[in-house]
Amino acid sequence: MINDLILEKYIALKEQNKGEAFKTRSVRDLLVTELTENFWMVITCDSDGGIGPKKHDTVFSPAYDLGRLAARVPIMEMLSSGAVPILVVDTLCVEMDPVGKEIIRGVRDEVSEAGLNGNLVVTGSTEDNVITYQTGVGVVAVGFVEKKDFRPGRSLKDDLVVCLGVPKSAPEYKVHYADNGIANTKLIKQLNSFEFIHDILPVGSKGISHEFKELAKSANFSSICYDGITLDVTKSGGPSTCCIVSLPKNKLNLLKDKIDKPITVIGELRKRLNV
Numbered sequence: 001m002i003n004d005l006i007l008e009k010y011i012a013l014k015e016q017n018k019g020e021a022f023k024t025r026s027v028r029d030l031l032v033t034e035l036t037e038n039f040w041m042v043i044t045c046d047s048d049g050g051i052g053p054k055k056h057d058t059v060f061s062p063a064y065d066l067g068r069l070a071a072r073v074p075i076m077e078m079l080s081s082g083a084v085p086i087l088v089v090d091t092l093c094v095e096m097d098p099v100g101k102e103i104i105r106g107v108r109d110e111v112s113e114a115g116l117n118g119n120l121v122v123t124g125s126t127e128d129n130v131i132t133y134q135t136g137v138g139v140v141a142v143g144f145v146e147k148k149d150f151r152p153g154r155s156l157k158d159d160l161v162v163c164l165g166v167p168k169s170a171p172e173y174k175v176h177y178a179d180n181g182i183a184n185t186k187l188i189k190q191l192n193s194f195e196f197i198h199d200i201l202p203v204g205s206k207g208i209s210h211e212f213k214e215l216a217k218s219a220n221f222s223s224i225c226y227d228g229i230t231l232d233v234t235k236s237g238g239p240s241t242c243c244i245v246s247l248p249k250n251k252l253n254l255l256k257d258k259i260d261k262p263i264t265v266i267g268e269l270r271k272r273l274n275v
Helices: 002-016 064-082 098-115 186-194 205-220 251-259
Strands: 023-027 030-036 039-047 082-092 121-127 136-146 160-165 199-202 220-224 240-248 261-270
Touching: 023 205, 030 261, 039 121, 064 082, 064 098, 064 186, 064 199, 064 220, 082 098, 098 121, 098 186, 136 251, 160 205, 160 251, 186 240, 199 205, 205 240, 205 261, 240 251, 251 261
Parallel strands: 082 121
Antiparallel strands: 023 030, 030 039, 039 136, 082 136, 160 240, 160 261, 199 240, 220 261
């Protein structure tokens, strides 16, 4: 049934020769296309430049580690929205051998960590026409979600907002994909299984404070930061080394019992005042 509805919209799009058949919009860092009223396509992406094993890279990183972290960001964003990734594309501004192969190996292993077959759902391209002296990587994830499972905007008034993991970013920190103190794909999948978690948002380069405001805005609330927070809420989260979640205040201890990551209470959501 869903395939028939998508086909109908595709035919309409082809006949019109313009993009009106599918409604597309940005939701936080997601691009969402409504293929049908209740079945949506979600696209996420991330890029890294000057980080890698090449001569002129600003920050050194083994190519494999870079692949793991580069793929982790769009996959975590995808899973946090409630969508299921089905395809990952790596666009590499390096030669296939030796650097590209190692990055791709890292991407595939990270995709496998998300529960997909990294050898089947990953495609991409490398630069083999000219010599490259710095590393450049882009990763795009494509997935699908039913409207009822889409998380952004699901927070409730007076929800507590907490940060899981610690914001870390190069060059201040040497970020490693296996660091148990940072967020990862496994954590997001675990959070998705908890009914008491309302919304999930990975923290990027703009920091916890920015993402807190975005989470609140998507549910039409105000973000109220508490005093005395032990984390720097303006620090870059780098490759999504931490994430924020909203949940009822009486569920905080339950979350602490179930999660083995650092947990920091950031604030709460309150009704937006009409100005």
